[in-house]
Amino acid sequence: MKAVVFHGVGDIRLDEVPEPTIQDPTDAVVRLTASAICGTDLHFVRGSFEGMEKGTILGHEGVGIVEAVGPMVRNVRPGDRVVVCSTIACGSCAYCRAGYFAQCDNANPGGRRAGTAFFGGPKPTGAVNGAMRGFG
Numbered sequence: 424m425k426a427v428v429f430h431g432v433g434d435i436r437l438d439e440v441p442e443p444t445i446q447d448p449t450d451a452v453v454r455l456t457a458s459a460i461c462g463t464d465l466h467f468v469r470g471s472f473e474g475m476e477k478g479t480i481l482g483h484e485g486v487g488i489v490e491a492v493g494p495m496v497r498n499v500r501p502g503d504r505v506v507v508c509s510t511i512a513c514g515s516c517a518y519c520r521a522g523y524f525a526q527c528d529n530a531n532p533g534g535r536r537a538g539t540a541f542f543g544g545p546k547p548t549g550a551v552n553g554a555m556r557g558f559g
């Protein structure tokens with residue numbers, strides 16, 4: 424599929440990337456139908472926000488249709504229309520259960536003290552590939 428990929432400051436390309444797959448039992452694969460550019464994306468493109476890794480797919484937010492879910496997913500199923508929020512959260516840690524999703528203990532691969540994880544951001548936030556992909 425096509426995706427908007429960060430290659431460097433001022434160097435954003437529409438590349439061919441692999442189809443996403445279920446990697447963890449709590450994953451869902453969403454066929455994106457729309458995504459948006461926000462001000463944070465512009466910081467990455469201009470270089471005024473550091474730490475972007477070459478090859479990261481941009482895009483924090485999107486909407487789409489669930490295509491597949493892992494065996495532990497209970498709240499959505501294939502065919503559901505969903506909003507993909509920029510903030511990544513596990514949904515089951517103490518912070519998530521209290522509604523503080525941006526403080527999730529498990530979402531950031533850098534560990535509990537690494538801060539909020541979000542899609543399409545720099546290394547300290549994941550780096551997790553984002554939502555600008557899959558259109559057409």
Ligand SMILES: [Zn+2]
Nearest residue numbers: 461463483509
């Ligand atoms: Zn954003």
Ligand SMILES: [Zn+2]
Nearest residue numbers: 513516519527
């Ligand atoms: Zn959590």
